[in-house]
Amino acid sequence: MEVYRDLAGLRAALSEARAGGRDVALVPTMGALHAGHIALVEAARRPGTLVVASIFVNPKQFGANEDLSRYPRKEVSDIAMLTDAGCDLLWLPPVEQMYPAGFATNVSVSGVSEGWDGAARPGHFDGVATVVAKLFNQVRPTRAYFGEKDFQQLAVIRRMVADLDFDIEITGVPTQREDDGLALSSRNVYLLPEERQKAVALPRALGVAARAVLAGTDPAKALADATATLTAAGFTVDYVALVDAETLQSDPTPGQRRQLLAAARLGNTRLIDNLAVDPL
Numbered sequence: 086m087e088v089y090r091d092l093a094g095l096r097a098a099l100s101e102a103r104a105g106g107r108d109v110a111l112v113p114t115m116g117a118l119h120a121g122h123i124a125l126v127e128a129a130r131r132p133g134t135l136v137v138a139s140i141f142v143n144p145k146q147f148g149a150n151e152d153l154s155r156y157p158r159k160e161v162s163d164i165a166m167l168t169d170a171g172c173d174l175l176w177l178p179p180v181e182q183m184y185p186a187g188f189a190t191n192v193s194v195s196g197v198s199e200g201w202d203g204a205a206r207p208g209h210f211d212g213v214a215t216v217v218a219k220l221f222n223q224v225r226p227t228r229a230y231f232g233e234k235d236f237q238q239l240a241v242i243r244r245m246v247a248d249l250d251f252d253i254e255i256t257g258v259p260t261q262r263e264d265d266g267l268a269l270s271s272r273n274v275y276l277l278p279e280e281r282q283k284a285v286a287l288p289r290a291l292g293v294a295a296r297a298v299l300a301g302t303d304p305a306k307a308l309a310d311a312t313a314t315l316t317a318a319g320f321t322v323d324y325v326a327l328v329d330a331e332t333l334q335s336d337p338t339p340g341q342r343r344q345l346l347a348a349a350r351l352g353n354t355r356l357i358d359n360l361a362v363d364p365l
């Protein structure tokens with residue numbers, strides 16, 4: 086796997102690959118890779134495709150009191166994992182390359198960015214949309230892959246791609262989970278052993294709520310029950326919501342696919358998860 090840290094080198098390598106007839110697929114990440122990221126690389130791999138992963142811990146998507154400085158950085162093991170997964174090229178830009186002095190542009194996607202994590206983490210999705218737009222312009226992929234674990238992020242990126250005419254096919258890859266159901270996340274390393282044991286209550290509560298809604302329970306009651314279960318398990322709940330899977334508006338229109346979204350804190354760790362309610 087080739088590793089590039091400067092934009093000129095990256096662009097030259099990509100031009101050469103395109104001239105050789107390869108198309109380019111992008112897997113954007115913030116590193117501290119786990120099996121969920123590797124599933125994205127595997128989904129991106131196809132004959133004739135150059136698979137590019139990026140690792141950039143994007144300061145613009147962290148709030149002032151969030152975990153930017155302690156976010157796990159594991160460059161050596163990340164490179165080994167990507168190489169083993171068959172990734173062809175790694176884009177590892179330094180922060181000065183992404184945000185040089187004088188950088189003044191913000192990409193903001195209204196509507197779908199505003200509720201849920203957008204409300205709990207002001208500015209977060211502007212940071213995500215801005216860096217993903219930059220990565221798209223730097224790499225110019227024909228396809229890009231994102232985890233469904235960050236369900237609202239995926240909806241924001243789909244909206245941005247449609248609105249700004251990026252000619253890029255966006256694929257959401259199903260959430261990868263531990264054996265007990267906890268969604269894989271780079272932030273799971275923050276969990277203390279007793280918190281890790283409690284964390285499984287989050288996917289379980291979503292499963293119970295999804296089954297209740299499908300069985301005809303009033304959604305408000307199912308959401309209140311999930312919140313109570315999580316609180317009893319030791320979580321501080323930011324939100325548990327039932328939304329339209331495309332617009333992320335609450336009170337989904339009948340006939341539209343519904344998704345449960347949740348964010349809750351255990352000690353110093355904020356976990357998010359989501360679950361489709363309606364069978365495909």
Ligand code: PAF
Nearest residue numbers: 113114115143213216235
């Ligand atoms: O999901 C992530 O890891 C990040 O939000 C992304 C999409 C790489 C943008 O920084």
